[in-house]
Amino acid sequence: MFWVDEYGRGVRGPIGRYGGPRRITTAIMVVVPTALMALVLLNPFSSDSEDTAPSLGPTAPVTQPPIERSAKPARAERSGVATVTYRSCAQVRAAGKAPLRRGEPGYSRALDPDGDGLACPPVVRGSS
Numbered sequence: 001m002f003w004v005d006e007y008g009r010g011v012r013g014p015i016g017r018y019g020g021p022r023r024i025t026t027a028i029m030v031v032v033p034t035a036l037m038a039l040v041l042l043n044p045f046s047s048d049s050e051d052t053a054p055s056l057g058p059t060a061p062v063t064q065p066p067i068e069r070s071a072k073p074a075r076a077e078r079s080g081v082a083t084v085t086y087r088s089c090a091q092v093r094a095a096g097k098a099p100l101r102r103g104e105p106g107y108s109r110a111l112d113p114d115g116d117g118l119a120c121p122p123v124v125r126g127s128s
Contacts, residue, residue, distance in 0.1 A: 083106075086108070086111065089111060092106065092111065098122065100120055107119050
């Protein structure tokens with residue numbers, strides 16, 4: 001110690017002189033850890049608004065179960081309305097729903113190759 005008081009005990013020198021603490025050093029020692037703790041606790045850069053807990057590391061990707069394929073038409077419930085999908089015109093004809101028009105249940109662009117809004121049109125056989 002470079003400084004002593006009137007009783008001879010070692011004391012720190014005045015601020016900024018002979019090893020005494022500087023104002024800027026003291027401010028940095030208080031502000032930096034406080035800012036880091038605020039960033040960790042408040043997490044303002046989080047992209048997921050529902051997750052408020054801090055991330056504890058990488059997470060495993062969410063895997064979806066495989067989709068099962070069946071020969072019969074699939075039915076899906078969407079907001080209380082049942083929808084029907086067909087894989088081919090043969091299924092539509094077997095169900096007795098041919099031809100399907102755009103907007104009707106079961107219509108899809110895949111079943112309407114010419115894009116005229118009429119899927120699985122009736123088959124016209126040539127007259128002989």
